[in-house]
Amino acid sequence: MGAATRERIIEAGSILFRRQGYAGTGMKAIAAAAQAPFGSIYHFFPGGKDELTGEVIRAAGRVYGALVPRFFDGAPDTAVATRCAFRGAAETLRDCNYADACPIAAVALEVASTNEPLRLATAEVFAHWVGGLTARYEGAGLAPAVAHRLAVSFVSMLEGAFVLARASKNAQVVEDAGEIMFEAVRAALDKAAE
């Protein structure tokens, strides 16, 4: 029982939080989904559900944060990359029948008022994503304040569109939202080039 089991437990937590939220997901369900002995969860995460959830949040932060280079590297410009990221998210939602959106949003909404360490973990991940996107927009020539506002809006728009798309089982919401972000970035780039 080693690193691979620990990773399976984190991945199982991530999947279950995405599908049924934080409070609705018990440690037993996570152990079962990870095909790990129940006791092994407390071996790897002596702090219990809070510690495991913190790891799920941080792992998801890294995984989704790594998508930024995937969409932005090699794109003709940051407006097109923005649109592609939303289209990619829409495709992923359809492929999984709207089961897997963001494991962090559900946790953030559930624990923000009641669990300070987990609230901070979600805040850190969002800040990391916003930082990565801000750097891309700044790199494209936008002023720091403009770049930051677009980045904050990118993450907000995507998280909110996930909520609506999951509710309606319709990923067109995510594509529509992506068009608005595409146009916002395009307008900012045009203005900066004037």
Next chain:
Amino acid sequence: MGAATRERIIEAGSILFRRQGYAGTGMKAIAAAAQAPFGSIYHFFPGGKDELTGEVIRAAGRVYGALVPRFFDGAPDTAVATRCAFRGAAETLRDCNYADACPIAAVALEVASTNEPLRLATAEVFAHWVGGLTARYEGAGLAPAVAHRLAVSFVSMLEGAFVLARASKNAQVVEDAGEIMFEAVRAALDKAAE
């Protein structure tokens, strides 16, 4: 024990879902918060938590939907109304110390994959809000498809900005997101007037 108790129970459910999500909120906690006898919940909601949650979702849908006229009636134009709505939401978040965002988003993320009647209830409310906003943008002279895309993005952006603002305890996110939506509506109005 009449309509007033029933209303108090729905209001208590709405507050608790906003603060701690759906799965984390038990019927006992709702009864206590409503200062209602535990048994009265099943008197008013024989279908139990699912029925009560459906009512909370629909009631919140009406309450928040009624904010659309409040911001759009009498505003100089729909772009300014859009910005004001986001600024108002930011102010509300600060006033309640980030406890009260949207009761529907948390439920939507938690139950979309696991509870079909509640998923449909959240989808109906989002569709109602999008419909109200679409009508406003159409009324301002925008083509139906453009109006619909802005309305979908308005609701997505606001819901997502709530997630980030609650996580970071910083309502500037909501104002930044509102500026992007303001500019998107302004650009659409300018284009329509050409």
